[in-house]
Amino acid sequence: MKILVCISKTPDTTAKVAFKDNNTKFASEGVQWIINPYDEWYSLVRAIELKEKDPSTIIHLVTVALADADPIIRKALALGGDEAIRINADSHDSYYIAAQLAEIAKQGSYDLIFTGKETIDYNGSAIGGMLAEMLGLPYISLATKFDLSGTTATAIREIEGGEETDELSLPAVVSCQKGVAEQRIPNMKGIMGARTKPLKVVEPIAIDPLTSVVSFELPPQKAGVKLVPADNPEELVRLLHEEAKLI
Amino acid sequence: MSVLIFIDHSDGQIKKSSLEVLSYGAKLAAQTGSEAFGLLLGTVTEDLATLGKYGIKKVYQVNNETLNHMDTQQYTNLIAEAATQLTAKIILFSNNLTGKAIAPRLSAKLKAGLVSGASALPDTGNGFIVKKSVFSGKAFANISISTDIKIISLNPNSYHIESGSGTAEIVQLGLTVDAAKTKLLSTQKASGEVVLSEAEIVVSGGRGLKGPQNWGMIEELAKLLGAATACSRPVADEHWRPHNEHVGQTGLAIAPNLYIAIGISGAIQHLAGVNRSKVIVVINKDPEAPFFKAADYGIVGDAFEVVPKIIEAVKKLKAS
Ligand SMILES: Cc1cc2nc3c(=O)[nH]c(=O)nc-3n(C[C@H](O)[C@H](O)[C@H](O)COP(=O)(O)OP(=O)(O)OC[C@H]3O[C@@H](n4cnc5c(N)ncnc54)[C@H](O)[C@@H]3O)c2cc1C
Numbered sequence: 001m002k003i004l005v006c007i008s009k010t011p012d013t014t015a016k017v018a019f020k021d022n023n024t025k026f027a028s029e030g031v032q033w034i035i036n037p038y039d040e041w042y043s044l045v046r047a048i049e050l051k052e053k054d055p056s057t058i059i060h061l062v063t064v065a066l067a068d069a070d071p072i073i074r075k076a077l078a079l080g081g082d083e084a085i086r087i088n089a090d091s092h093d094s095y096y097i098a099a100q101l102a103e104i105a106k107q108g109s110y111d112l113i114f115t116g117k118e119t120i121d122y123n124g125s126a127i128g129g130m131l132a133e134m135l136g137l138p139y140i141s142l143a144t145k146f147d148l149s150g151t152t153a154t155a156i157r158e159i160e161g162g163e164e165t166d167e168l169s170l171p172a173v174v175s176c177q178k179g180v181a182e183q184r185i186p187n188m189k190g191i192m193g194a195r196t197k198p199l200k201v202v203e204p205i206a207i208d209p210l211t212s213v214v215s216f217e218l219p220p221q222k223a224g225v226k227l228v229p230a231d232n233p234e235e236l237v238r239l240l241h242e243e244a245k246l247i
Numbered sequence: 248m249s250v251l252i253f254i255d256h257s258d259g260q261i262k263k264s265s266l267e268v269l270s271y272g273a274k275l276a277a278q279t280g281s282e283a284f285g286l287l288l289g290t291v292t293e294d295l296a297t298l299g300k301y302g303i304k305k306v307y308q309v310n311n312e313t314l315n316h317m318d319t320q321q322y323t324n325l326i327a328e329a330a331t332q333l334t335a336k337i338i339l340f341s342n343n344l345t346g347k348a349i350a351p352r353l354s355a356k357l358k359a360g361l362v363s364g365a366s367a368l369p370d371t372g373n374g375f376i377v378k379k380s381v382f383s384g385k386a387f388a389n390i391s392i393s394t395d396i397k398i399i400s401l402n403p404n405s406y407h408i409e410s411g412s413g414t415a416e417i418v419q420l421g422l423t424v425d426a427a428k429t430k431l432l433s434t435q436k437a438s439g440e441v442v443l444s445e446a447e448i449v450v451s452g453g454r455g456l457k458g459p460q461n462w463g464m465i466e467e468l469a470k471l472l473g474a475a476t477a478c479s480r481p482v483a484d485e486h487w488r489p490h491n492e493h494v495g496q497t498g499l500a501i502a503p504n505l506y507i508a509i510g511i512s513g514a515i516q517h518l519a520g521v522n523r524s525k526v527i528v529v530i531n532k533d534p535e536a537p538f539f540k541a542a543d544y545g546i547v548g549d550a551f552e553v554v555p556k557i558i559e560a561v562k563k564l565k566a567s
Contacts, residue, residue, distance in 0.1 A: 013496050013516045017385040037497045098355065120383055120496050120519075124363050125342075129319065129351030138428040139319045141348030144490060154432065158344055158491060160257060160444060162436035164316075168429045178483070178490045178498065210360030214376055214389040219522070225529070225539050230548025236528065237560035239544060244526050246448065246505045247472055247561065 001057040001148075003047045004110040005081065006101055006131075007039040009065055009072040010121045019216040026121075026216070035072050038116025038177060040079070045181035046146055047114055048080035058082050062104050064089050064097045070199065077194035078186035084197065089204035094122075096209040098130035103205050105135055111151065111170045117142055117177035128175035138172045144179030250276040250283045251335035252303065253326060255345045256315075258436075259292035263408075263445050264341035266301060268401050270409040271368065272339045273302025279371055281336070285415065286329050288322060289314035299415035301408070306415045307333070311424050317345055318427035323352040328422050330357065335396070342400035343444060350400045360392035366405040366523075383496040383519035403444050404502045405523075443492065446475035448505045449524070451494065453479040453517075455510020455531065455550060459487035464554045465509065471561045477501070479511050495520035510550045513538025530554065 011017075012032040020027040034040075044061070051057040061076050061084040063069055073084045087100045105113055113135075115128040125141075132139030140146075144163060145156035151170040156163050158177070186194075228236045240247045252272040255265045269285060276283035285298055285306040295306040309325055326349065330338055338353065340346035342364045354361035362377040366387065370376040374391055377399055381388045443449065450469040452462060462476075469476045476492060483493035494501055496519035506524035510531065511517060518541050521527070529542040532549050539545050546553050 011382075013519070017382045019386070041497075094351065094361065095354065095358075098351075122381055122388075123379075123383060123500070124351075124361075125347040126351035126354070126361060126363055129348060130355040132319065133323065133352040133355035139348070139352065140429065141319065142344060159434070160262060160344055161440065161442040162434060163491075164434045165432040166429045167432050178493060210354070210358065210394050211362060211390050211392050214391050216381070217387045217389070219384075219387065222541060222543065225542040225545045227539075227545050227547065230546050230553055233546060233548075233553050233556040234560040236544060236546060237557060237564055240505070240526075240528070241564055244505070244543070246526060247564070 001050070001054060001112070002108065002110045003050065003057060003059045004105055004108060004113045005039070005043050005047050005059060005061050006113065006115045006127060007044065007061055007063050007073070007076050008036040008116070008119045009033045009063070009069045010036045010119050013037070013120065017218070023215045023217060024213070033069075033072055035076050036116050036119045038118060038120075040076065041183040042176035042178065042180040043114035043116050044076060044079055044081070045184050046176060048184075049181060050148060051080065060085060060108060060110070062087070062101060064091060064100045064204070066090055073199055074194050075186065077197045077199075078190040079184055080190070082197065084199045086199060086201050087204050088201050092209040093211045094124045094126035094130060095211070096207050098127050098134060099207040100204050101127065101131055102134035104202070105131065112153075113173045115173070115175045117175055125175070128173050132173035135173065138168045140166060140168065140172065140174045142177050143174050144177060146174055146176065146180050248281045248336045249333050250279070250281055250337045250339065251330055251333060252283060252285050252339045253346070253349070254285045254287040254298070254306070255341060255343065256287065256289065256291045259290070261291060261293055262341070262343065264343045264403040266408045267403065267406045268339050268341050269298060269301035269303055271401055271406045274409070275337065275339070275368055278368065279337070284333060286326065288325055295417045296414045299413035300410045302411070302413065303415050305418055307418050307420045309420050309422050309424065313424065313427070316427070316431040317348065318429045319348050319352050321425055321427045322349050323356055324425060325422055326353055327356050329420055330396070338396065338398045340398070340400040342402045346400040350398055354398050357396050358394060359396035359398050360394040361398040361400070362390045362392060363400045365399045365401050369399070380523060383500055384521070384523045385519050402502065404447070404504070441473060441475040443475040443477055443499060444501060446501070446503050448472045448474035448507070449477050449501060449503045450474045450507045450509070451477035451479070451511060451521075452482060452488075452509050453511030454481050461551070462488070464558065468507070468554060468558050468561070471558065471565065479517050508538055509554060511538060512536050513541060
């Protein structure tokens with residue numbers, strides 16, 4: 001079994017969201033970077049669990065990023081995974097990134113490719129689906145459970161108002177969200193071991209993005225909270241009914 | 248040239264989020280001087296002709312019951328084929344769970360630029376620029392699509408449903424349906440509950456509620472208001488509530504008209520997923536809770552005293 005786990009670096013969830021150069025770029029000065037939580041907590045941990053069940057499993061991590069992502073990749077390797085591949089390119093749109101990942105996926109003939117539900121910065125939820133199409137593979141979007149029995153996979157995926165259980169044959173692409181696995185903290189042995197795991201750097205292929213960011217903007221500020229005394233909650237109901245007209 | 252709108256359904260019913268996209272698509276067609284068509288894969292119990300009231304001229308249907316289960320490859324091939332036959336230049340989805348599964352596949356197949364999570368109509372004055380929410384609701388990005396065919400998925404609850412009069416012509420599309428590579432084994436549905444992503448009102452509880460045994464009042468208030476229930480991350484992590492209720496930066500991002508947060512501190516990661524709500528009400532015993540800064544209405548008080556009184560007041564209101 002060969003598993004490819006796609007990871008991405010994102011600003012820390014507490015990072016201040018601000019823009020520069022006339023609101024065309026994210027102001028990344030002083031921002032801490034983390035592994036995108038969906039990639040780290042769910043896809044990567046699930047891949048590691050599958051390897052724990054079947055130690056012959058090989059896990060490769062892949063990311064599209066410049067060298068400043070190396071600490072993030074090492075952190076992911078400290079959790080698990082046998083080696084990592086960094087495609088040496090700055091990020092463009094989802095299509096550009098998916099096309100780069102597809103190239104690596106084709107060369108490695110993986111049985112299973114995991115992505116996270118979305119990145120917490122661009123919230124595209126697009127890489128998994130694009131990658132599956134580029135590779136001509138079945139795709140399970142937003143899995144909340146994933147299991148293997150030989151080369152047959154069962155996945156539970158979220159649907160509006162419930163869940164469904166699907167069965168499919170590998171190879172396949174799966175995007176993971178909460179439920180698939182539980183967050184793990186790397187241990188000392190993992191951190192030490194990660195230093196010597198291979199991190200291959202490859203150059204990107206030529207791809208034209210299909211979309212581009214023109215500008216960013218921040219949402220309008222709230223006017224301020226209207227406080228209702230705790231001994232008169234009926235007043236809140238009146239305001240929601242008469243003023244906000246929502247109930 | 249046309250605007251093709253994907254119509255999503257389950258249990259024979261068209262989803263509310265698709266009615267939003269139909270309204271959005273009809274408006275966009277008018278804005279770009281083209282016609283809006285709907286596309287439905289599978290079967291529904293509703294009369295498709297009535298969808299004309301949302302401003303679309305025709306509804307194309309691939310009337311095949313096997314399509315009532317979505318397989319991304321099968322759906323993508325059919326939508327791509329329909330889009331080509333109808334020379335669709337703009338293809339629209341809801342950015343719901345189905346849209347998230349298919350729109351990216353279709354984008355790769357047609358090499359058509361995708362903006363997922365749009366929150367407003369595109370600016371077509373000079374180019375084609377779509378506003379979408381990014382950083383889990385902490386900001387917006389304006390994205391330009393440069394390809395001939397464009398795909399947009401619209402965030403649920405970000406465009407109002409507009410209906411007038413009119414009937415749509417129903418046209419059956421005789422497309423070949425390939426065998427699906429994913430097989431549906433079972434479906435588990437929580438019946439009768441309001442779907443969180445589509446809900447207009449959401450009542451949400453945090454760790455301040457102390458334990459799962461105290462959710463009765465949250466559920467009662469939600470039921471009275473026709474609302475969905477949600478929770479903060481630790482509440483789902485501790486299995487007080489199911490995972491699919493977890494909202495925030497690493498859960499579901501929602502934008503209801505009214506979000507009522509009870510015993511939730513308002514951490515930045517929680518706010519990220521809910522701050523697009525139109526009106527936010529916060530009930531928290533700590534006057535310093537950060538959530539008050541993001542709220543429209545608030546009560547500083549003990550949820551266990553305040554919420555039952557709110558329930559009584561809502562009952563009185565509903566009775567009057
Ligand atoms: C990478 C990362 C991602 C995260 N993603 C998310 C996410 O997606 N969603 C999310 O929610 N969190 C997320 N978190 C966690 C977040 O930082 C907070 O820890 C979490 O939101 C706190 O949940 P809470 O408000 O329910 O609990 P607490 O912070 O414990 O707050 C409980 C609140 O209840 C109030 N309270 C207590 N008793 C009462 C009472 N009797 N009546 C009224 N009020 C009372 C308290 O004053 C307090 O404000 C994330 C954290 C990290 C690091």
